[in-house]
Amino acid sequence: ATAAGGGSMMTREQLLHLFSRFSFLTSLPEFKDRIADAVSDKQEAVAVTTEVQEEILREMGIDPGFGISCLGKVNVVYENDMDLMIKFYQFVANQE
Numbered sequence: 001a002t003a004a005g006g007g008s009m010m011t012r013e014q015l016l017h018l019f020s021r022f023s024f025l026t027s028l029p030e031f032k033d034r035i036a037d038a039v040s041d042k043q044e045a046v047a048v049t050t051e052v053q054e055e056i057l058r059e060m061g062i063d064p065g066f067g068i069s070c071l072g073k074v075n076v077v078y079e080n081d082m083d084l085m086i087k088f089y090q091f092v093a094n095q096e
Contacts, residue, residue: 009077010070012084014060018067019091021056022049026094049095 010018025031031052038048050068057067078084 008066009073010062010067012078012081014062015070015074015078015084016087017060018053018056019087021059022053022091023094025052025056046095 026049031048034048034052035045038045053068053071054064057064060067074088075085078088
């Protein structure tokens, strides 16, 4: 799919897969352990959530830099897709 203003964008299906996989992985006890370890190493918890997103993107065969940049454009490119936007906001809330 091509984003408004040129450049490419992850497809709706790819985004939904990323959101659901992230939600699943972040619900696991191992994830909470990773956060705890990061915090005890004086790292930001958000660094761990970004690592998890990058791991999922690699699993999907998507360049992590590209995937993360796409996340910054979801609310512009898919603003009229209510179902996707709801899932996107849940995904963003999961990162807190």
